Amino acid sequence: MIVKLAGPDETVLQAVSAALEAMGGQVRLLALPYGTFLAALGLEHPALKPIQAMAGVAWARPAGSKPILAARELNPGGSRVQLGAVSVGGETLALVAGPCSVEDREQITSTARFVAAFGATALRGGAYKPRTSPYAFQGLGLAGLELLREAADASGLPVVTEVMEPGDVAAMAPLVDCFQIGARNMANGPLLKAVGQAGKTVLLKRGPSATLAEFVLAAEYILLEGNAQVILCERGIRTFETATRNTLDLNAVPVLKSMTHLPVMVDPSHGTGRRDAVAAMARAAVAAGADGILVEVHPDPARALSDGDQSLHFPEFRRLAEQLKPVAEAVGRRLELPESLPFAPHQVPLIRRAMGWGGSR
Numbered sequence: 001m002i003v004k005l006a007g008p009d010e011t012v013l014q015a016v017s018a019a020l021e022a023m024g025g026q027v028r029l030l031a032l033p034y035g036t037f038l039a040a041l042g043l044e045h046p047a048l049k050p051i052q053a054m055a056g057v058a059w060a061r062p063a064g065s066k067p068i069l070a071a072r073e074l075n076p077g078g079s080r081v082q083l084g085a086v087s088v089g090g091e092t093l094a095l096v097a098g099p100c101s102v103e104d105r106e107q108i109t110s111t112a113r114f115v116a117a118f119g120a121t122a123l124r125g126g127a128y129k130p131r132t133s134p135y136a137f138q139g140l141g142l143a144g145l146e147l148l149r150e151a152a153d154a155s156g157l158p159v160v161t162e163v164m165e166p167g168d169v170a171a172m173a174p175l176v177d178c179f180q181i182g183a184r185n186m187a188n189g190p191l192l193k194a195v196g197q198a199g200k201t202v203l204l205k206r207g208p209s210a211t212l213a214e215f216v217l218a219a220e221y222i223l224l225e226g227n228a229q230v231i232l233c234e235r236g237i238r239t240f241e242t243a244t245r246n247t248l249d250l251n252a253v254p255v256l257k258s259m260t261h262l263p264v265m266v267d268p269s270h271g272t273g274r275r276d277a278v279a280a281m282a283r284a285a286v287a288a289g290a291d292g293i294l295v296e297v298h299p300d301p302a303r304a305l306s307d308g309d310q311s312l313h314f315p316e317f318r319r320l321a322e323q324l325k326p327v328a329e330a331v332g333r334r335l336e337l338p339e340s341l342p343f344a345p346h347q348v349p350l351i352r353r354a355m356g357w358g359g360s361r
Contacts, residue, residue, distance in 0.1 A: 001025065001046040002068045003038040004058040012056030013038070019051060032228045034075040034261070039063075039224055067216045067260070069223040070230075075261035081229050083178055083201055084158030086121040088231055089263030093324065093333045094292025096160055096203075096265070097317060098124040100307035101137060102144035105151075110299050112151035114314050119321040119337040122178065123148070123157040124294060128164050129306060130184050137305040142171070149175040160203055160294075166194035173198050183207050183235055183270070186218050196225025203231045203265070203294075208238040212252055216260050232256060232264045233294060234285075236271035245273020245310065248281050253288040265292035269310045275301065278312060279320045286327045295320065 001020070005012060013029070016038055020027045025040030040046065041063075051060040061068055068074075080087040088094045097115040102108045102125045112123050127144035129137065140147070145161060152159045158177035163169055164185065172179070178201040185191050186207035195202050202222055206215045219230050234253065236246025248271030256264050266285035268278045282293045298304045298311040312320065321337055328335045 001040040001043050001048070001051070001060055001062055003040070003051055003060045005036045005038065006056050006058045008036045009056055012054075016051065016054055016057060019054065023047065028224075028226070030069070030224070030226045032069070032223070032226070033079065034228075037069070065217075066213075067220045070216050070219045070260045070262055072257075072259060072261050077261075078257075079228065079261045079263060081201055081231050081263050083122050083160075083231070088265070089291050091332070091334050092121070093286060093328045093335045094121050094265065095119055095321065095324070095335065096122040096124050096292060096294045097297045098160075099126075099298045099304065100269075100296050100311060101126040101129050101139050101305055102148050103140070103305050105147050107299055108147050108151040109154065111297055111314075112155040112157060114299075115297055115317060116155035116157050117338060118318045119325075119335060120157060121292075122160050123152045123155065124160040124180070124296075125151075126162050126306070128162060128168070130162075130164055130182055131306070145172060145175050152177075163191070163195065166190045169194040169198050173200060176200060178203050178231075181205060181218075186210055186215065189221060192218060192221035193225055196222040196227040199227055199229075201229040201231065202227065203233055205233045205235050205267070206237070206252070208236070208246060210237075212255055212259065215252075216256070216262075219260070219262060230262050231292070232260070232262050233267055234264065234271070234290075235267040235294075244271075244277065246271055248272055248285075250281075250284055250288045253285065253290050257289060263291040264289075265294055266290045267294040269294070269296040269307070269312075273307075273310045275310055275312060275316070278310065279316070279323060282320060283323060283327050286324055286333065287331060289331065293324065 017027045020040040025043045030037040048060045080089045097120040125148045129139035160178040162180040162182050179195045180203045183205045236248045239247040268281035296311040297317045301308040301311040325335045
């Protein structure tokens, strides 16, 4: 059962909590930006009327197969989730960019510097990498995360990175601004609970075979831990089509907006798996109402250790940012691009050589 209180009155809180515990519920307090709630877990057939009749109770609802805390009606104006200096879900379009995986200091440092210069609002990069093949590059682990943090700090960007194990959350938390839950782990309840308890912003990716209802219920796990800082990310679903890595479901953007108050981002890199399709689908996602875009960028995609085929070159990311700006403005969004840059596009080959990317690895 979920109970919304009319306010944070301590007397009411204690009285309602005691009543729920007497019914056999495991009670937890949820102080969310859009209200104060009590969650009573373990009640299969709760008696709602006695609780609803108590002073200070706005409403009580049975927990079932539909989300309650993530439902649009709880915050009709939409939630705003902080990611560094950007409030995702507000007027500013979030642009999160970086390599699929952190490979070495030169690679992540040069990428962070470039994407920051061309309008990125956060740096993404994988230190722990779930891969289909057990023989593929699995990431540098904690050493990679430290390099990611170092590069982000030098560029003035927050860090977005994937966590795979509940036991890693505490160790990663000091180095992370936003935990990413990858598509493979969307339904990993223990991991969702762990990041919920950490209190950090969470970027939750949709599973490749998940319905939108299942996707929002996964977010409910995090909200139920008292963490309202959740961003949903559409990243493509598995269909019969083989021309692209996945089928990017842009229908999901407006439908999710009607289902939930949580902000929605789109990942056209994983959604297509094709570098030549990323920019077009990013523009389409912004036009569809996405609150942000997540893209993979690499200094030398041909030699990337993971997902090089879908990673943008530096000049391609620059063009993407410039193309997104007018699309964002057309739908009432804002993408702020720096007026002056630390280097010009034609200098990219020189930067790559200076960062150790001019010769063989």
